[in-house]
Amino acid sequence: MAGKDRAQESGQGLGKSGHLDFPRPLTTVDVVIFSISGDKLQVLLVQRPAGEGEPFPLLLALPGGFVDVAKDRDLAACAARKLKEKTGVTSPYLEQLGSWGSASRDPRGWSATHAYFALIPAEASVLTPDARWCPIHGGRLKEKLAFDHGDILASAIQRLRNKVEYTSLPAYLMPAEFTLPDLQRVYEIVLDRPLEKSAFRTRILSADMIEPVAKMRRGPNRPAQLYRLKKSSEPVYFVRTFNPPE
Amino acid sequence: MAGKDRAQESGQGLGKSGHLDFPRPLTTVDVVIFSISGDKLQVLLVQRPAGEGEPFPLLLALPGGFVDVAKDRDLAACAARKLKEKTGVTSPYLEQLGSWGSASRDPRGWSATHAYFALIPAEASVLTPDARWCPIHGGRLKEKLAFDHGDILASAIQRLRNKVEYTSLPAYLMPAEFTLPDLQRVYEIVLDRPLEKSAFRTRILSADMIEPVAKMRRGPNRPAQLYRLKKSSEPVYFVRTFNPPE
DNA sequence: CTAATAGTGTCTGTTAGACAATATCTG
DNA sequence: CAGATATTGTCTAACAGACACTATTAG
Numbered sequence: 001m002a003g004k005d006r007a008q009e010s011g012q013g014l015g016k017s018g019h020l021d022f023p024r025p026l027t028t029v030d031v032v033i034f035s036i037s038g039d040k041l042q043v044l045l046v047q048r049p050a051g052e053g054e055p056f057p058l059l060l061a062l063p064g065g066f067v068d069v070a071k072d073r074d075l076a077a078c079a080a081r082k083l084k085e086k087t088g089v090t091s092p093y094l095e096q097l098g099s100w101g102s103a104s105r106d107p108r109g110w111s112a113t114h115a116y117f118a119l120i121p122a123e124a125s126v127l128t129p130d131a132r133w134c135p136i137h138g139g140r141l142k143e144k145l146a147f148d149h150g151d152i153l154a155s156a157i158q159r160l161r162n163k164v165e166y167t168s169l170p171a172y173l174m175p176a177e178f179t180l181p182d183l184q185r186v187y188e189i190v191l192d193r194p195l196e197k198s199a200f201r202t203r204i205l206s207a208d209m210i211e212p213v214a215k216m217r218r219g220p221n222r223p224a225q226l227y228r229l230k231k232s233s234e235p236v237y238f239v240r241t242f243n244p245p246e
Numbered sequence: 247m248a249g250k251d252r253a254q255e256s257g258q259g260l261g262k263s264g265h266l267d268f269p270r271p272l273t274t275v276d277v278v279i280f281s282i283s284g285d286k287l288q289v290l291l292v293q294r295p296a297g298e299g300e301p302f303p304l305l306l307a308l309p310g311g312f313v314d315v316a317k318d319r320d321l322a323a324c325a326a327r328k329l330k331e332k333t334g335v336t337s338p339y340l341e342q343l344g345s346w347g348s349a350s351r352d353p354r355g356w357s358a359t360h361a362y363f364a365l366i367p368a369e370a371s372v373l374t375p376d377a378r379w380c381p382i383h384g385g386r387l388k389e390k391l392a393f394d395h396g397d398i399l400a401s402a403i404q405r406l407r408n409k410v411e412y413t414s415l416p417a418y419l420m421p422a423e424f425t426l427p428d429l430q431r432v433y434e435i436v437l438d439r440p441l442e443k444s445a446f447r448t449r450i451l452s453a454d455m456i457e458p459v460a461k462m463r464r465g466p467n468r469p470a471q472l473y474r475l476k477k478s479s480e481p482v483y484f485v486r487t488f489n490p491p492e
Numbered sequence: 493c494t495a496a497t498a499g500t501g502t503c504t505g506t507t508a509g510a511c512a513a514t515a516t517c518t519g
Numbered sequence: 520c521a522g523a524t525a526t527t528g529t530c531t532a533a534c535a536g537a538c539a540c541t542a543t544t545a546g
Contacts, residue, residue: 024272101360108266225525225526427497465497
């Protein structure tokens with residue numbers, strides 16, 4: 001950011017008065033919220049309104065909105081606010097995904113959105129009426145989305161899959177207490193391929209990210225040890241990927 | 247992006263006229279440009295102007311500037327433009343680093359910057375007079391930077407180091423032709439630790455990212471095979487990290 | 493020849509992958 | 520007991536780490 005350069009290069013800059021008198025892009029934040037339910041990866045979407053002048057009426061879109069310069073201290077706070085408003089939860093995991101900005105992505109003018117990426121446990125969601133979970137089949141969503149939200153979602157899915165290969169991210173999709181086979185199932189759903197049971201267990205246990213609780217899950221078979229996440233909220237990075245598909 | 251929601255939630259939105267009449271944050275793009283020279287990792291910085299109303303006068307800052315809604319088709323084009331203007335090169339590698347936005351990072355008002363991350367070969371730079379390369383000692387820069395550019399730079403250094411552990415990114419820091427020991431030296435400079443020669447060679451060669459040219463580098467010792475990058479502009483991802491520290 | 497750096501080979505430890513074996517519950 | 524799933528063990532292949540060894544130039 002170099003004010004003088006900017007003024008020289010683009011004809012924009014500070015006047016004598018300190019007034020920044022050139023057009024500004026619209027600034028928004030959107031959140032890609034993933035969860036697992038029904039053995040599917042799901043993403044939370046909202047329907048666009050149909051009012052006059054609204055772009056992409058009635059299409060599905062990522063939850064998000066304009067940055068409110070009075071209300072939002074920073075971008076992460078804005079994303080957390082959107083997430084809270086749409087789902088009623090504060091996500092155990094919220095990371096920045098990237099930003100998308102161009103002259104053409106919003107018919108109302110040059111706009112840039114800051115996209116975030118959240119993982120929440122299945123049962124944590126208390127939805128507003130216009131929001132709903134949409135399943136992702138084979139890494140793709142069936143529905144067409146508003147704006148460039150299809151691109152943003154595709155990027156989020158790719159990021160999630162990539163990171164699941166070598167991090168503990170899926171732990172944030174789990175309820176408070178879960179078994180190792182539960183966790184493995186979630187890894188397999190996200191990666192869409194089976195994993196080796198014993199290698200999986202060795203890896204997760206040696207990562208020191210979960211701890212057993214003094215309970216077992218019972219069923220019509222051998223009971224399974226229940227675990228919970230250790231307090232550290234940071235994801236764990238493994239030094240190798242899972243069985244990489246060639 | 248849901249216009250109705252936004253209007254309800256924040257008092258912002260479309261009027262009957264379709265007019266978006268609420269305050270917009272400033273939108274900028276900044277570029278963290280790395281290169282290697284003198285056995286050091288270097289970052290390209292510019293000095294802030296001293297004019298009236300200019301924030302952080304005379305401090306060093308990342309090259310960047312306001313998005314020009316007339317000139318810039320999208321954010322990446324804006325970043326490429328800034329890079330070109332500052333160094334005269336088009337980077338062989340330009341990726342998005344993230345975005346930083348808050349009420350307080352720029353004294354002129356709520357602002358959000360989209361940060362990019364570029365790697366260029368040492369000799370490719372044709373600098374403008376107010377730009378200069380600053381060495382990074384032990385992962386840190388000596389100088390204090392304008393705005394939150396210190397944070398952005400720290401994040402870029404961390405991202406670079408992380409990725410160098412398991413990708414071919416340093417290849418973009420190399421001149422057109424280079425030897426394997428050259429490449430290893432660059433890895434070692436970025437990681438700030440020595441690597442095993444034979445493991446390094448095996449890994450790079452089996453990654454199928456470089457190809458030999460019909461020349462050798464000669465010196466007062468055994469000649470070294472010269473290589474060049476294969477055409478694919480995408481970085482290669484290894485399935486393991488290098489000898490991870492502890 | 494020596495000095496210097498390029499490049500290869502050998503051994504060892506770790507761990508993923510495959511898959512077999514055993515454990516512990518319900519009914 | 521049978522059925523089902525959890526958990527552990529065994530064997531092998533791949534590969535990084537350490538480090539020794541060989542190769543090829545200039546002078």
